[in-house]
Amino acid sequence: MITNILNDKPTKLFIAIAAFFVANALIAECIGGKIFSFEKLVGLHPSNFTIFGQSGLAFNLTCGVLLWPLEFIITDVVNEFYGPKAVRRISYIAVGLISYAFLMFYAAIQVPGADFxxxxxxxxxxxxxQIAFSGIxxxxxxxxxxSLTAFLVSQFVDVYIFHKIKKVTGDKWVWLRSTGSTVVSQxxxxxxxxxIAFKIGKGWSWQLVLAICLVNYIYKFTMAIVLTPxxxxIERRITKYFGEEVAHQMKMAAMGKGNN
Known part of the structure; x- marks a missing residue:
């Protein structure tokens, strides 16, 4: 029985996807403390624009946004082949393990350091x-x-919209359900x-929160479009790995039209 489970292609792929999903999310959380200039990254001078009356804005983003678009791609892939229950499962696992990681980070910070x-x-x-370690x-x-609340809520929004669109489009127009669900969830x-982090946590003005939100969303929206291909x-590679018949059966089951 165990051998059959371990050799089952859908099971093996799901384990691999879940592992990458959790690892990618944890890495994104860990590197999110660094702010980088997107304009400098692409060889441009930092811009200086105004939104909602908030001046001096530029595309300064956390390094976490370099990885988060992959989370939404994985979500759409899992949605396509395994269904919303599978997405919720890996999302809960990710949040649980990220929370565990932060607890361990906190414990490591509190442990007395050696004098040298x-x-x-x-x-x-x-x-x-010690200051450097605590700062990171x-x-x-x-x-x-x-971060964790936004992650969970956006995942569930992505799942909901993805399947609403898929019920209308069926197996066609992958780009529409993938991009459509992502741009809303992002x-x-x-x-x-x-x-939560800055309006409630630090008392930022609505003006500043909405302005920075829009700047971040412009980047995420753009990446959602760019990464659509x-x-x-990925879907073609998975279909080839499973075989046309198994892939079709999984997609039907993911839509609630087959045996789960």
Missing amino acids: WFGSSKSSGIDDM FGQGMWIIVG LVDSFVVLF LIYL
Whole structure:
């Protein structure tokens, strides 16, 4: 029985997808503390524009946004072949393990450091390793709560819209249900995390929250469009891996039209 389970192609792929989904989400959370200039990344001078009366804005984004678009692609792929229950399952697993990771980060910060360790990297320009370590892994509680809440809510929004569109389009127009669900869920994700982390947590004005939300969403919306062909590539590879018949049966079951 165990051998059959381990050799089952849909099972093997689901385990691999779930592992990558969780790892990608955790890495995105860990690197999210660094803010980078998107304009500089693509060789442009930082812009200076105004939105909602908030001036001095530019495309300064957290490094986490480099990875989050992959989460929504994976969500759509799992939706397509395994259905909404599978998406909810891997989402809960991701949130549980990310929460566990943050607890371990907090515990590691509180553990007393060895005397020699504090100044062990002065030659690299780091005067106090404890401060550096805490600065990297010690994200504020409101940011953690906001990030995890936004992740869960946006995942469920993505699932809902994806299947609403799929009921109308059937097996056609993958780009519409994938891109459509992503652009809406990314807007929800951008707003919820900023609202909880910075409106509630730090008392930012609505003007600033909405302006930064729009800047982040422009990037995420653009990436959703740019990465659409990747959905087709992944779907074709999975269909080839499963075989046409198995892939079709899984898609029907994912829509609630077959045996789950």
